[in-house]
Amino acid sequence: MSRIAEHPILGPLKPSGREVSILVDGEEVIAYEGEMIAAALMASGRRVFRYTEKRREPRGLYCAIGRCTDCVMIVNGIPNVRTCVTPVEPGMIIETQRGIGRWGGGDHGIH
Amino acid sequence: MVFTDVAVVGAGPAGLSAAIECAEAGANVILIDENTKPGGQLFKQIHKFFGSREHHAGVRGFRIGEELLLRARKLDIDVWLNCEVCGIYGGTELWIVKNRRESRRLKARKIILATGATENAVAFSGWTLPGVMGAGAAQTMINLHRVIPGNRVVMIGSGNVGVIVSYQLLQAGADVIAVVEAAPRLGGYGVHTAKLRRAGVPFFTSHTVLEARGKESVESVVIVRLDEYWKPVAGTEKELEADTVCIAAGLTPLIELAMLAGCEICFIPSLGGHVPVHDRRMRTSIESIYVAGDIAGVEEASTAMEEGRLSGIHASASLGLYSADKEEELSHQIWERLDVLRSGPFGEGRRKAKEKIISMKSMTQ
Amino acid sequence: MNDTKKKAWQSEGVKTSGTPTLEELTQTPGFPSEEFLYAGPVAFIECVEKIPCNPCETACPRGAITIGDNITELPMLDAGKCTGCGLCLPSCPGLAIYVKDYTFEQDRASIIFPFEYLPLPKKGDIVEMVDRFGETLCEGEILMVNTSSRNDQTSLIKAAFDKRHFIGVVSMKRLVT
């Protein structure tokens, strides 16, 4: 889980935008503006994006194109945001979603 | 409400080609896509395409995508990005949600649906663990987002998607430790499997993934041999150290919008399942609605582009932009190429399946 | 190649092991016949399945490759016309062609093969030459690395290796960063 700096076909990495800082569960993560949130998280080694409502099981990226909705997280206080199709903006606050998530974010105590 | 001659839903290889044809015919066309960029899945196809030399063979998929975008720009095609089509009414009106918060209505004389397909799942034990993903998802991560989704990958499925993505995972710097195929024979082109094999990737035919294990994400994968009735053989389990499982179990056409519109559907397993019935002009049972690409039956990007052009030509002709003779001439050229792409041991089945759909359409009329 | 491996290679085929058997290859019209196999640089077209594809046909400036109007036909190599120039290599989307020369040196044969991984080897490097299963057969000395933009990111690599492994060697082991 790292960035592909050099690629035999695609050449050197051309970032989608400038380096920006986002906050993921309170930790600073450096991401590229405009890249998908899920990509930034996986590049930082994060694979668990949420825990499910019933079984409290971890989930992460599954389809990567906005269809399966498994990668949803709380983004700037809005729950159920598909991180694989939502671009990074500077200063974004991203939280692991527990269950169906809560508006405004923050832990709602199911874990 | 915005009015246009043709609305094309989906800016992948089929939709882009359709919109270009419509614009070249002189139609006002709006091309709609839910993503932030046009191109669909074409830009993650970094391998050289097969086909005839005159038509992009030997050219990498993403370069074909760049070429299509350039043509679309030159033709000044109106592309609505970040726009999800949420409804379709009376065969001519679309309800679109832009940026997930702004409703728009669009009325088109003709609608071309090029919504593509979605990846099939395999529901083994542990398939919901982070680290288990579609092969297309892994391909999106490595080739579009330039992030490796895992270092040791087990690929499920040896069809062309499975073997192409496996090769691209190697190119991205990951290790593919096994390609697992439930059937006794490999599905993809031999040239693709040979590339993997000489890179040291082992194939396990008549095998499946029994379980993905791990606490917070995949830590190991158990594979098992299948007998001739496709049942696991006890005692043949092997636990492989892996952090990622990719599922390449085929694709299903995304037909929701066609169903919403009331298009007649039929079931063609070899083309991915339920598809809208359509004729040689790619027109569905609803006169104003056309389909092109994977929604009309899962094939390849090269056939999708030809079908897109076909739908664009006929939609334009139905608006009176081409004479019957010209329409026939243009259509004939494309059908010749489609017949070539659908030939040989791999393509013949698809050609027959397509003919079956087309014969249904003629029967219902 | 040890005996079990050899047996596996002979009893399996491209649809089970992923790589064609020697029998499948020798029956393929793109594989040089015995007469030309050891006679000098020649293309090996390991295209054993009928898929609609023909760029190799026009890539050859000498007309040594024929597919015809039905592009699903297998490419047929006229090894007598082939000079082993390698122009057909990057044209093949399946990376299924390479050029080998049994007469390269007294003890060493040479191979030019397509390669799409990083890092690339450098001229003079000693690498591991592999067979169709990815098993290392012998060492190879890199003689040339061609990254011409004409080949669109498919590098062509020329290496010399022990000619006792002439039939087996098809590529080199990927290098690790």
Next chain:
Amino acid sequence: MENEQNRLICRCEEITLEEIIQAIDNGCTSLNEIKRYTRAGMGLCQSRVCSRLIARIIAEKTGKPLDEIVPVTARPPSRPVRIDIFSPRGCNVKNS
């Protein structure tokens, strides 16, 4: 290994194989019926991931041919949208 019956089929609503089979045993023979009975396919992805899996289970259990197991009824909105899209002010609400 987790219990085979406990294996999830619908990822969104966390519906297990056992629950799907129960629904079939209780008379469900279509994707629409299974969806209403168990909620499988009613989650955010709107059955895009699991419908094919459930169709196969129905076919195996009931012998019903796959071509007769049609996709769930499509209804607008065909994509998940925020509820405020339906309010008269919907188009003016800024992403908070």
